[in-house]
Each structure stands twice: as structure tokens, then as C-alpha cells.
Amino acid sequence: MKTRTTTASAVGVVGGVLVVEAVVALLNPFRWTWSGDRPWLWLLVAAVGFAALSVSFLLLMLARPGPRRVPPALAMVCLLLVGMVAGGLGLLGLALHDHEMRVVATSGDGRFEIIVHDTSDVIDPVDALYVQTTGGPFSKRAYLGCFNSESGHTFGSARFAGNGTVILDGTKQWTLRFDAQDVRSVDVVEEGACTRQLYTG
CATH class of the missing domain: 2.40.128 (Lipocalin)
Structure with missing residues (x-):
């Protein structure tokens, strides 16, 4: 159980870093073209980050007994849905990408x-x-x-x-x-x- 909690924390940190990186790149405060021209890429990075966060809550759910599994289970489902939306938008943006x-x-x-x-x-x-x-x-x-x-x-x-x-x-x-x-x-x-x-x- 302790191993699952530790793994969940590690995976969660990775997922959180990816999501933060994607959000900063999408906001692009310095207006760099390499970042601004690729919103599809950062949406896909965000999707991977949300998927990792979802896995971390899955591991946390498995490490908890009985009713205590409900909150991480709900968080897992919500994060997975957000990740699917971000991934879908990223793939759509990639399909429409035209910067000739x-x-x-x-x-x-x-x-x-x-x-x-x-x-x-x-x-x-x-x-x-x-x-x-x-x-x-x-x-x-x-x-x-x-x-x-x-x-x-x-x-x-x-x-x-x-x-x-x-x-x-x-x-x-x-x-x-x-x-x-x-x-x-x-x-x-x-x-x-x-x-x-x-x-x-």
C-alpha cells in the first residue's frame, strides 16, 4: 500500500509538471513564435499530463480501503475526461496545422x-x-x-x-x-x- 502511495505521488508530480508546462506554453507570456505556432503540441502535452494525474489517483484509490476510494475515483474520472478533451483538441489542431x-x-x-x-x-x-x-x-x-x-x-x-x-x-x-x-x-x-x-x- 505504501509503495502504491509513493508511486502515485511520483506519477502525480510528473503529470502536474506536464500540465503546468503546457499551460505556460499556451499562455506564452513572451510571445515566442515557436510556442505560439504549436498550440496543438501543448494540448497533447497537457493530455499526457492529465492522463498521468489520472493514473496517480487510480493508484491512490487502489491504496485506500472502502469508502475512502470514492474521492480519488471521482478525481480520476474527471481528469481522464479533461485529458481526452485536450487530446482531441490537440489532434484536431494538428490535422488543421498549416504554417507554410x-x-x-x-x-x-x-x-x-x-x-x-x-x-x-x-x-x-x-x-x-x-x-x-x-x-x-x-x-x-x-x-x-x-x-x-x-x-x-x-x-x-x-x-x-x-x-x-x-x-x-x-x-x-x-x-x-x-x-x-x-x-x-x-x-x-x-x-x-x-x-x-x-x-x-
């Missing part, structure tokens, strides 16, 4: 780049533009706007014009500003029915 993007311009100092997320399909082609730091997995990203083919406006090229300014050329010219310190958009352009789809924090 290309870099179309880099700032003169190399700190920023403009990326295009092409969500084109046969019916409704959309190009969404973002400005992103060049910090690898610790990059931050801000939304600049998007172009839907049905709007009559198209995006051709992009370039940086001074600190915190981006110029887009296409059927006309757009000048957009962003906060270079916090990497937040000041101006956005949305031509047609389209929205941001990549993580921006």
Missing part, C-alpha cells in the same frame, strides 16, 4: 523580415502578411494585413522603409507602421474577407 510561409523582405539591419502566409485554395486565395523578428525560435510576430482575391486588390512586393515602416506594392501602395520595440502592428490593411491565422500573441 515565405520571406519576401528583410530589413537593412537584419532584425526583421516580412513573411507571407499563403492560404490559397482554388475557391478563395488569400495572402496574409506579417512582420517578424529574426530571432529563430524566440522570434516575435505582428500582423500587417491580408489580401483576398475577391477584393480586386493584389499584393506584389514589400520592403522596409526606415525603422518601423513597411511599404507594400501591388494594385496600389500601402504604407504600414509597426512598433519595432514590442513588435506590434500600428496599421493594418485588409482587402476582402480575410483575417490573421498565424500566431501573433
Whole structure:
């Protein structure tokens, strides 16, 4: 019985750590793209954590006699259900995961780049533009706007014009500003029915 209680505690600690790690990654207080772009991964990590917590309560239930088994049994069922929901959402997010993007311009100092997320399909082609730091997995990203083919406006090229300014050329010219310190958009352009789809924090 003591062995089961000890094992339950150890498994519970592991499960708790996984759940806390997943929650922090989903909240992503530092707005890192490597974390924000993968909510499906953290949901799956949370699912594993809840499963481990469920196992720990199962072991605790088996270590207790009679009516004292009821509370850990209820906790086990609840945690298992939460884990199943988190796992299902994670698998759904993985199935819908689409982060194909290309870099179309880099700032003169190399700190920023403009990326295009092409969500084109046969019916409704959309190009969404973002400005992103060049910090690898610790990059931050801000939304600049998007172009839907049905709007009559198209995006051709992009370039940086001074600190915190981006110029887009296409059927006309757009000048957009962003906060270079916090990497937040000041101006956005949305031509047609389209929205941001990549993580921006």
C-alpha cells in the first residue's frame, strides 16, 4: 500500500509538471513564435499530463480501503475526461496545422523580415502578411494585413522603409507602421474577407 502511495505521488508530480508546462506554453507570456505556432503540441502535452494525474489517483484509490476510494475515483474520472478533451483538441489542431510561409523582405539591419502566409485554395486565395523578428525560435510576430482575391486588390512586393515602416506594392501602395520595440502592428490593411491565422500573441 505504501509503495502504491509513493508511486502515485511520483506519477502525480510528473503529470502536474506536464500540465503546468503546457499551460505556460499556451499562455506564452513572451510571445515566442515557436510556442505560439504549436498550440496543438501543448494540448497533447497537457493530455499526457492529465492522463498521468489520472493514473496517480487510480493508484491512490487502489491504496485506500472502502469508502475512502470514492474521492480519488471521482478525481480520476474527471481528469481522464479533461485529458481526452485536450487530446482531441490537440489532434484536431494538428490535422488543421498549416504554417507554410515565405520571406519576401528583410530589413537593412537584419532584425526583421516580412513573411507571407499563403492560404490559397482554388475557391478563395488569400495572402496574409506579417512582420517578424529574426530571432529563430524566440522570434516575435505582428500582423500587417491580408489580401483576398475577391477584393480586386493584389499584393506584389514589400520592403522596409526606415525603422518601423513597411511599404507594400501591388494594385496600389500601402504604407504600414509597426512598433519595432514590442513588435506590434500600428496599421493594418485588409482587402476582402480575410483575417490573421498565424500566431501573433
